Amino acid sequence: MMITKLTNKSLVTNDDLAYNMRIGLPIEVFCPSAQSTIAFGRIESFTGQQVYISGAEYCREKHLLFGLPAH
Structure with missing residues (x-):
């Protein structure tokens, strides 16, 4: 499951976010x-x-972000 998520759901670029x-x-x-x-x-x-979510900030280098990548 994690490998699929890493390859298909990772948000890396500013366009993705x-x-x-x-x-x-x-x-x-x-x-x-x-x-x-x-x-x-x-x-x-x-x-x-x-990245700021619910009033908290998260470092993009130290965390993995998953969502729907821009196509």
């Missing part, structure tokens, strides 16, 4: 060190380094 934000889809924030999902919700905003 903008697409999910524009259509209002929630994304999953996964922490590899804790090996668990630490957030799930709609993107409030994002920068090149951070």
